Amino acid sequence: MGMRKVAVVGAGMTKFVRRAQETAKELCWEAARLALDSSELTMDDIETVCLGTAPDAFDGVHMNGEYLSDGAGAWRKPYMRSYVGGGTGVFVPIQGWYHIASGLFDTCLVVAEEKMSSYYPHAQAAFLTIFDHTTERPLKPNLLWIFALEMNRYMHTYGISKEDIARVAVKNKRNAADHPSALLGDPNITVEDVLNSEVLAWPVNRFDVSPVSDGAVAIILAAEHVAKRITDKPVWIEGVGWNLDTAHWTNRDLAYPRYVEYAARMAYDMAGIREPRKEINIVEPYDPFDYKELHHLEGLLLADRGKAPQLVADGVTNRDGDMPVCPSGGLLGVGNPIAAAGLMKIAELFWQLRGEAGKRQVPGQPKRGLAQAWGDLMQVGTVVIMGR
């Protein structure tokens, strides 16, 4: 297709916290500054800026992308904000990728931000507006409903227990104990703790859910000839994919995320991957709820349908297992400032593949990783494959 190679050459992030004193603009700037510093670049070197942030309802600011632009370093530059719900954090680097792969730009700063705490008293209520205003909203739905409904269907279809699923939350919160930016890391959490936590919307308990958070993440993308001048260790974007299913979510199979599979197949094709289970060394699937990690591993074709829980039980997905999953600690452990959480997964792969992940480092010098995010009305899958 005549596309140019694109590398990630820098990354930075803020702490993920329940409520940050910093404004959304300030969070954007902090993350962007760290990303620039990590690659020893300044804004003069950046040709274009891409920003990802989720529903404007959280911030109560219309045209939030434009509002945040000065914090994101977009002043007098070609700038775009993208939004695909929870999938935004892994879509915005794809947008940055095609800016460069197309030959239009050589460098791109990608910033993803979320400040969910402004919505009062709880960000949850802002989610009411994602449902259809005429056929669903009069029932006063809660975002937890759709996750609980999907989780129950997934458990029922394959005979999966809550214990099987709770192991994911335990793994990720333990992994997050090694992440300096994490909100909910806990090295001692057990399956019993998850099962005994408050029931919010059966089968979803409190510890099955990632926390509402504030935070920002930034990465820097560069074309091949520029990347090689910036760093000895560029991490290449080898494949990207995205796909959207119908908004009529009650008219489809909730046990299997077909749209994630289609996004993954697009990315695997581009990366020339024929046997993903052998060729992907690290996986960072979207885990806003613990069952979603399992659901997504199956959609990504990294586990047979209904068999992802067995991989977790067998330790395959541990940081030192054959296929580490969410070595960062994921959304369940590090936190879930929506768009920032997705881009955090890209930053994690960047650090892991460069061998810079410190206490979180996956052993064995991993060569290739996959990050995925998901969102809207259980609709969108976004996938990025990175390698060194």
Place this chain on the structure above:
Amino acid sequence: MTADHQDFPGTPLSEKDFEQGNVLFRHDEMRGQYAWDTGIAIGRYLQALREGVILGAYCRHCRKTVVPPRSVCEWCFRPMHEFVPLQDTGTVNTFSLCYVTWDVKRIQEPEIPAVIEIDGASPLHGIMHKLGEVNPQDVHIGMRVQAAWKEPEERQGAITDILYFKPIEE
């Protein structure tokens, strides 16, 4: 970066910082009022609900019956102008016992949201609604249910013309 960089920016606040006035903030309330047009297909759906009927739409090309009805089939992108009355009975596809309201207030008696596959629609085609007249512990996937309607004179042409779905013996 993370290996040699442990000091990440970001200043966490707690609820106390607000109560004790340690930080300044501005509180505001925004009111948005809307009158949403129901359109062709959902307009017919609501009209039918007022008459005590759940309406679907049939695509002749895909041979699928979907619910709620729509004007265009997402599978073939052809018009879907054949609206068909469905049964007001169905099967629980999935459900939850929810102990928090939409704005995160705790409740003792759970709400029971469910996806109900409507009889007469294609397999796995249903709507989101709630279950009632049932002990929460007895709800199960595959349970047969029927719509509990408002009295005809109270119906407004809204999804809430169905109060909830309740279990039936067959």
